[in-house]
Amino acid sequence: MTDPFSQFMAGGDLPASALSWLLDSFATPFLKAIGGKWQDSRERARWDDALRSYGQSILRHYGRLRVLGKSEDVPLGDVFTDVHILDQISARRRFDMRELMEKQVERFDLPQHTGERRNGMGLVNQGQSLYILGKPGAGKTTFLKNVAVASISNRLGSPTKKRLPLFVPLHEWANSRHHELLPFLVDQLDVHHFPEADKFLEHLLENGNGQILFDGLDEVRQEREQRAHLAQQLRDFTKKYDKNQTLITCRVAASEYAFSGLRDVEMADFTREQSLDYACKWFGDAEQKYESFAADLEKPENAGLAELCNVPLLLSLLCLYYDDAQSFPPRRAELYEDALDALLRKWDSSRQIQRDKIYEKLSHKRKQQMFAHIATPAFEKGQLYWTTKQLAYAISSYLSNLPGAPPLEEIDGEAILYAIEAQHGVLVERAHNIHSFSHLSFQEYFTARYIVENEARGTIHRLIDNHLIDVRWREVILLSGSLLDNADELMSEIRRTTSEHIDDRWFIYLDWLGEKIQQERVSEATQLSVLRIAYLILVLDYSLSKIRTQFFELPDRKNSNTQIDHKYWAKALLHLRRQALNLAFILDANFANALDLTLALALDIAVPLTSNVDIDIILTPDLARSRSINISEIFAFIYTRIRSIVNSTTQKTGVHFLLFCIWRISGILQSNSQLNDARYIFLRDFVEIQTFCTEFGEEDATALINFNLPVSIRDEVGWYGLTKALGKNLGDIMHMPELLLTPHISENSAMDRYLYANELLVRCLDLAYVTNRQEILDNLLRPPG
8 A cells, every 4th residue: 555655755745644733733723812713714724725835835845855866856755865964063073183194094083972972853752953064965945944844744753742834044034025934934834824824833933832943154145234133033043942942053164053952963974885875766666787886986996986975965976977887987077177177166056046155256167276276186195184373374386376366464364264175175074183185086086186286396206206205195196197187297107117026026927027028919009008017927837836835845834933924925926916917907807817826726816816815725625625615517617717808808818727736736735634525537538638628739838738637536546646747847838937936025015016007008098099009019018117
């Protein structure tokens, strides 16, 4: 059975049950109080019509919602997500600035949620009067609309008292012909032909049956003391009619007013769960699109976009973009630009809000320049927070250098700061006297803009020279690449600086990579780059395998120092492997996937590569047994993957990887004497393996034909000899260099930095306009010079 309230929320008529409740709760008590009664059916009809008209007016005005970018209003119930409210105001909290400056942060982690998070509708249901503060786009108006719609239909649950909602957009009252509040409210009732509207309102308020929803104190202009005058009237009203429930909303930065009897609270940012709930409702029946949206947000490269999702306004913008494009743009700068445009211009204009023009001569372009001038020197110093005095001075300094500007000392930077925070929310007060950009991604974007707009002053050179391998600057570098009209200089600087992060000890490996592919015939530079990476991963896996074999042959392997050393090398090699694999995935995802799965199975390290399993698992010899691996299925899988590698590149590469895989599987079986079934399958299928190799017609594969196999599954000497022979054969064929296990093999080694820089180079290449793309790819992972 259809819920009548759902019909109401979607635009239907006021349900009969709600109308009956309104008559019984408000009309009948009023008539009884003035000594009247239902005289006849016409009297009843007058109240019936008035309350139905009023209820449906609430529906028309507040039961639907204009979502940014949508061409028409949507039912409130389709997108409303339960909000939480904080019982402590962020701008009133106190933190030590020195501690914050010393704190290492990846994204903003200043605790916004100090105090208890409470369900907003739950507080309303308790009858509390609230002064609700929040950032621009945080959903304050939407919350009040939901309260009005729930109240008019008697759907608040079990409210402490029956109350009739009266919704008051404060900027409408301020711009109306009424200087006093009560006449404005009476007018709202008169429109719906309430009998004796003035007396009805007075009775309602005197008995505490009113729920007055004052929306947008910050939207009332301060010129000619308009906001101060209105705030005083609100104070007088709430004192006189304190038995009623009063809710007032205002942006945090415009919250210099206090209201006796109202509890100060703040709209909490959306949690990740709330963000996904909102997005799920936004996409509606397009479930697959929502699931794709949610999955893409989880990708590391979209961390800056995910950060925007805690504000409903910006989350709506992301949903809108994804709905059209079905993906996020590689150039994330496009979405940051749209988000900032929404905050700086579109949101107020879409609701026809006119705010004070405390810096009206500052164009949209100048505002963005000002933010860039604030963001960049601070980001350079690792500064994410400013005191009020610091930020006000930075604003004043920028404005004083504009044409026709007054002297620095005459500019009230603090007043402009709070106007920016109140009107746009690009800057926010995170704690008492401590400010920041509302999202770190905004500071990164403005820093990149500054670098791009000042390219002629050497900003590109300094960016790469000083920050190429600093992970904190990664997003700035990528944004800069995407914003440049021509990124040739940026790429040149990255290539130059990348070569400086490789030392002489690694040249032997880079030279070896070149030798392995010099006879390969490929059509694109991308394929050459992928092959270099593939062989680099192979040499890393080969070294990891040697570590495993060596570890289990050591007589003192139970010694703690021995374990620590081998675990350290294994962990470092796996880290480098992941770095190289990331680079391969960017260039050719299909090939990289085939390569990774094949080698992971052969190494028996699939588990630690795909989860956070302890590093012990890398050195555990009986993984195959514990996971009940079907060796026959492994062979079939590897054959398929090797063919995929061959088809993607050349036969020689495929043979080399197959030889490696067979060697490793043999090693696993040799280390696990109880794997009788698996050993039997290996011996049974070895002839097929030999036949499979000869299909390639490669000399490197034919050596397998002459190998001596164990005489039985329990021939331990034979298994050991086979594994040794396969390993030696692989080394002889490939002339694999020994990877020296020295301190330069670590998670912060020269090779680590070199691979990271190359991966960043390729990421930039995917975003930027360059004139020498093929040359860059052709030189990837080549020795400098």
